[in-house]
Amino acid sequence: MLGMTVSCAAAALYRSLPTISDLDGMGGESSNGENPCNGEIHSNGKMEVERLISKKLQLKRKAEHLKFDLMRQFDSQVLEFMDSLIEESASLEPAPVPAVFSPPLSDKERSKLRHLQGSSQGQGKQFVFRRSLLDELFEVNHIRTIYHMFIALLILFILSTLVVDFIDEGRLVLDFDLLVYVFGQFPLVVITWICMFLSVLVVPYSLFHTWASHYHESRHGTLWSLLLGALFLLYQGLGLGFLPTFVVVKNSFPPASCFIIILEQVRLMMKAHSYIRENVPKVLALAKDKSSSSPVSPLIPQLSHYIYFLFAPTLIYRDKYPRNPIIRWSYVASKLLQVLGCLFYAYYVFVRLCIPQFRSISQQLFDLRAMVLCVFNSILPGVLVLFLAFFAFLHCWLNAFAEMLRFADRMFYKDWWNSTSFANYYRTWNVVVHDWLYYYVYCDFLWMSKKRFRAAGMLLVFTMSAVVHEYILAICFGFFYPVLFCLFMCFGMMFNFILHDRRKGPIWNVIMWTALFLGQGVIICLYSQEWYAQRYCPLQEVYATAHLGKTFILGSYFIAFQIKESKYFKRLRCNLRFNQVFTCHVFFVLFLALFPRAAEAAFLELSPPDQPSSRLLRGCN
Known part of the structure; x- marks a missing residue:
């Protein structure tokens, strides 16, 4: 159908285009004294040049319109064809592969086993052969030119850095001290990751294998499930949750090293949950069928499947994934080189656009005008960091591992x-x-609530995502500053309902990009200022709770009652960092509920507005 549509459209376009002989015929008819445009006869026997050009332009515009219609029709047909192909491939059932060490099964047992496997995996995510979207777009010259423009911008960053260093130092300075700092203590990072990976490889697989093997034989199946489930949760909380975080905090890992450990911690926890979540229902479904004599061993995944899943670029467990026939090592090398290039790109973005700005601003007194300018000046580096993170991780890094593992479903992102x-x-x-959050948080919540609280399920997804993102940043930066949490829970939730799927048209895409750019500027600005504030203005209080109480109450008291007292405002802003004032409004109510005595003590220490307490105004010197 697709080929017939394209052929018909191409034939129509070909028939509608004028040929050279047709255009020459126009001139020939004009030479006989006939004007095809208006029927006038000219004394020289020829059509006027202007009218001939006008006729040709009309024919050209007609050809362009037909070309546009052809491309639009072709694009719609391709999309429909791909959608139907995905649906057909998802509905195909793979041929049963008998287990190596399992006894032969009867036809009835095989059909029952396929039903059990389909009940847990058939309604979930379907993996099919798909290329990454950017790989397809980069085959178009116009899109590849945008990629070349980013490379040219990187070259300009490098040249500007070299020229400035040569002018300042009189020589070329090629030391990448920032990269050396952020990736510090790398041997300890590797050791920590190996311990994390080995624990995830052994503990979840052993617990599930033990539970599944003895669940049918045990007389107390519920108690047995609760015991091993509690052990799994204990491992998730202590083995993967607490110990890696303790190692990171205890050894004061620099930011990039922290990101490696914490992101791997979150990834392995999500993979372990997916492995248990996808395999437990099959064993439970087999146990409910009292008449079934099917063995449990085919339901226990092989260790090789689990190891493959731990490295595969997906968070949804399946026993088998679509695989490509060969590995293109040149493709792997190009993607890894692009990751390295993005790393140096981010280095020059921070060196040229971020560090000089925030190093000087953080040593100045807080000023609203300077703050607004700082946010807008941070939009460019924020957007570049966003693009680099997307391209380096979601495209290059995941595609490199997918190619090495012959993982065929490359839809790691959409348009x-x-x-x-x-x-x-x-x-x-x-x-x-998104797939992990949708299937294991949103869908499971709807299943437990019997599909009655969809809004609560959406709120749960946003809350979990915001908490995990804020946890990662807090551990990696070494301070708790909930800017990203507030953006997720406040503006993210609000925009999710205001800018919903019914909003169509280019103007809404412009609004989305504007809000995204502004949010990146706020994140880069506030976190960078707090980073330098922690270095130049460290907290000197011995008791952190008392200091937080004074900060929260003083900030709220100041905003609520003293905003009109300009003299008092100036004295306060000279001694309170902006991030403390910002944070106190977000968590003021929560603090009053959790620390009432500290709040009361802070209120007692407050002096009248005309005579502010010296103890509360003792800020960073």
Whole structure:
């Protein structure tokens, strides 16, 4: 059908285009004194040049319109064909592969086993052969030119850095001290990761194997399940949750090293949960069928499947994934080189655009005008960091591992840049994480609530995502500053309902990009200022709770009652960092509920507005 449509459209376009002989015929008819445009006869026997050009332009415009219609029709047909192909491939059932060490099964047992496997996996995510979207777009010259423009911008960053260093130092300075600092203590990072990976390889697999093997034989199946489930949760909380964080905090890992450990911690926890979540229902479903004599061993995944899943670029467990026939090592090398290039790109962005600005601003007194300018000046580096993180991780890094593992489903993201709503942006920006949140948080919540609280399920997804993101940043930066949490829970939730999927048209895409750019500027600005504030203005209080109480109450008291006292305002802003004033409004109510005595003590220490307490005004010197 697709080929017939394209052929018919091409034939129509070919028939409608004028040929050279047709145009020459126009001139020939004009030479006989006939004007095809208006029937006038000219004395020289020729058509006027202007009218001939006008006729040719009309024919050209007609050809362009036909070309546009052809491309639009072709594009729609391709999309329909791909959708139907995905649906047909998802409905295909793979041929049963008997286990190596399992006894032969009867036809009835095989059909029962296929039903059990389909009940847990058939309704979930379907993995099919798909290329990454950017790999397809880069085959178009116009899109590849944008990629070349980013490379040219990197070259300009490098040249500007070299020229400035040569002018300042009189020589070329090629030391990458920032990269050396952020990736410090790398041997300890590798050791920590190996311990994490080995624990995930042994503990979840052993617990599930033990539970599944003895669940049918045990007389107390519920108690047995609760015991091993509690052990798994204990391992998730202590083995993967607490110990890696303790190692990171205890050894004061620099930011990039922290990101490696904490991101791997979160990834392995999500993979372990997916492995248990996808395999437990099959064993439970087999146990409910009292008449079934099917063995449990085929339901226990092989260790090789689990190891493959731990390295595969997906968070949804399956016993088998679609695989490519060969490994293109040149493709792997190009993607890894692009990751390295993005790393140096980010280095020059911070060196040229971020560090000089925030190093000087952080040593100045807080000023609203300077703060607003700082936010807008941070939009460019924030957007570049956003693009680099997306391209380096979601495209290059995941595609490199997918190619090495012959993993065929490369839909790690969708066309999020075309989103006209934040709801669609959240679904298409990071498909890998979105699938995990959708199937294991949202869908499971709807299943437990019998599909009665969809809004609560959405709120749960946003809350979990915001908490995990804020946890990662707090551990990696070494301070708790909930800017990202507030953006997720406040503006993210608000935009999710305001800019919903019914919003169509280019203007909504512009609004989405504007809000995204502004949010990146706020994140880069506030976190960078707090980073330097922690270095130049460290907290000197012995008791952190008392200091937080004074900060929260003083900030709220100041904003609520003293905003009109300009003299008092100036004295306060000279001694309170902006991030403390910002934080106190977000968590003021929570603090009053958790620390009432500290709040009362802070209130007692407050002096009248005309005579502020010296103890509370003792800020950073």
